[in-house]
Amino acid sequence: MKLIWVHADCLHRQSPAYRAYPNAPSLFVWDEAGLQRTEWSLKRIGFIYECLLDLPVTIRKGDPVEEVRCYLRETGCEGVVTMGSPDPVLQRQAVELGAEVLAQEPLVETQGKIDLTRFSKYWRKVETALTGEDR
C-alpha cells in the first residue's frame, strides 16, 4: 500500500493521488524550517489548517521527509505518492522520498514547448482552446 503525502499546493479531496489510492493513509507535515524561513503569518497557517480539516489526513509538524518516513514505518506502507508542484522545495523533498509524483489535470492541453518569455505568447497558444472560436 502507498502513503499519500499531502502538501499545501494540493489540498483537494479528489486529487489524482486520492483518486488513484482511495484507501491509502495520508499525511500532511507542517514544515517547521520552511515556516521559519517564510515567516508566514498565523492567517496563512489557519487558512490551510481549515482546508486540511476537509481531508482524511493525519497532520503533523517537523521535517517533512523525516515525518513521512516515520509514518511509512508506522503504517507499513511501501512507498509514497504525492502531487506535482512547481515549488523547488517540495520537488526536492519528493525526490528524497522517492515519491511517485502525479500531475494535476492541466488547465489546457498544449502541444510542444511554449515560449514563456511573455504572457502574450503563451496566450496565443491557448486562447482558442480556452475561449472557443464562437467570436
Added chain:
Amino acid sequence: MRPVRAHFFVAEEVGARLGNGQVLQRPLQGTDEGTMNMRREFTDRNDLLGYLREQFPGASGEMSPILGGREAAEQKLVQFDAQRYAATRNFLEGSVSKLSPYLRHGVVTLREVWEKFAGRRFFKFVQELAWRDYWQKVYAEIGDGVWVDRERAKTGVTYTQDLPLDWGKTGLACMDGFAAELETTGYLHNHARMWVAAYLVHWRKVAWQTGARWFLRHLLDGDPGSNNLSWQWVASTFSHKPYIFNRSNLEKYTGSRYCETCARRLQCPFDKSYTELAAELFPLLRER
C-alpha cells in the same frame, strides 16, 4: 461563528470510551503510541486560533475572516457574478471571484473553475485563469529564479533592501489602508496590490523582493510564482516598462474612499500627470 468541521480521526485523538463506561482521555497532541498527531477537532475558530498560537509561536497575527475549506470555495464560486467581471474587475467594489486562496492551495483547480466559466462570454475571467496558469508554468521552469530579476530593470534606479520605517504609517490613507487590510485579512484586491507594489518600488525605491516577501507573509493566496513575477512585472524586470499609477487612476477605481479623508491629500505624491511622474521617478532615463 461557524464551528470548524472535523470529519475524520476524531475518536483516536480526543478519547475512547472504555468498556466499563470510563472515558480515556488521551492527550490531544499525543505522544502516546509514539505519534505526534495534531488536533483535528475544534469547538470554534477561537479554539483553533488558540491551538495554532500554541503550536506555531513564531507566527504572528489572528485568523483571517476568509474561511478555508472546500465548502467556502464552492460558496465563492456560486456568489461570483462573472457577467460583471470584465466591466468592473478593476474597481475595488467590482465583481471579482475571490477564489485565489483556494486556487493557490489546490482546494479547487483552475480546470474546475474554467469548466464553469468556459467560452468567450467570460473572456476576461478566463484570461485571468490563464495568467495564473502562465505564472505557474514559468515558476515550474525557473524555480528559485523567481527571486532573481528576469531582465534588467528599465528604471535606472538603485534600490534599498528594507521596508520603509514608516511603512503602514505613511500618512497616505490609501497605502496605510492597504497595508492594514493585507495584514488583517490576508487579501488585497489585485489593483491595490499593483498600487502598493508600484509605491514601494518606484516611489520608495524598495527592492521588489522585499515587497514580495512581505506579501507572501500575509497573502492567503501568496505563492512565489504569481506573487514574485507580478512584482517583477511592476518593477519592469519582467515587462517592457515600470508600472506606475496616479491619483486620478486611484481615485477612479477606489471611488475616492481614501483620498477624501487622507491627511496628505494636499501633498499627495500621486497627484500628477504620468509624464510628470515618470520624469520625477526615473530621472536617469530622461538623461539617456
